[in-house]
Amino acid sequence: MDIVEAGPQAGVEIIKDKLFWINHKGGYTADELVKPKDKLEDQTVRKIIKFARELSDQVARFKIHTMSDLAALDQLVAEQYGFVKAGNKGKGNRTYMTYDGLFKVTVQVADFMDFGAELQIAKALIDECLTEWAADSRPEIQTIVTRAFNTDQEGKVNRSEILMLLRLAITDPRWLKAMDAIRDAQRPRSSKEYVRFAMRESSATDSWTAITVDMARA
Template sequence: MINAKGGHDPIGTVKAQHKLEDQTVRKCIAYAEDLSAQIGRFRGHTAADLTALDTLLAEQYDAKIGGKKGNRTYQTYDGLMKVQVQVSDQIAFGPELHVAKTLIDECLTEWSADSRPEIQSIVTRAFNTDKEGQVNRSDVFMLLKLEISDARWNKAMDAIRDAIRITGSKEYVRFYRRASQHDRWEAITIDIAKA
């Protein structure tokens, strides 16, 4: 058998549990690759079908389908099934964010005696980076909602707004069904962790 270093080990010297583990992993990976290919085909067919419907409706009514971001919802005639397409912007922050952090730090240093620890915690959390080195976007956006009348703070908020860069968008397709028109929508789960 080929070992993890790329060499060859005689089959007789490989422990039975290692052989069993090898077989089990290979079996699971084969199923995973097949399922991944099926999901890829399903995604392609879904996109093609919805694009065809959008094109037909756009031609018929001479108008683009969906809101300004491209979000759209399709529903069966009986109202028991629907497909939602949601488009979300991918956001990054430019160097202005560092300027905002400096200005906010100046404010906090000056206000430290008077500021509540919750405000300091919110600011600190907003600029902490995650494993990928990215700041927490929702926490940064929360700073923009705070009403603080200090010129430096307001400059910092302007710097945050200027730092926001839309780097692309991602389209999510979600599927729902319900037993009757009065029931709640239940998601049709395709996520392997939730299936």
């Protein structure tokens, strides 16, 4: 076929001066065979997606400017205390607020980590404990352990439940070794900063109202 004009982003192709719609299998459907309802739905979705992509790009640019402004502020504050370092920026969770207490920007840092082979050793040691304790072990401990080593939708163990095991006051030597193995198994993968915005209506005693800007995926 001799393609006169290609427009995959538009969902149509002009082939030998005739309009064809690209279907979900990548094939072509003649314009007269496409139902008016399907044409209207296609047009509506493409219009919405166009605006969504523009907003997404705008939010991404806003995030870059926001983090740049906060980094500059962090540097100025650091210099006041005699700490000067190129590229210095705030670390960890922090909150910035206007003088009148009506607006605030909060930066929260989430750490992501994986677990190494030591985790399987920990599980084996914990299983030994549970097997021996069987009748005497509390049901809630068995539940916590089961939840911890159950994988989520992505096939990964539940990190928060795994770390909860470290809080249990169990003194069995095998359990303590298992907890050491869990600590050694932690592999920091990455961290991500989330920025939250909030405001008060008119007084510093008013409740905070969130200003919703989803920058988590930007």
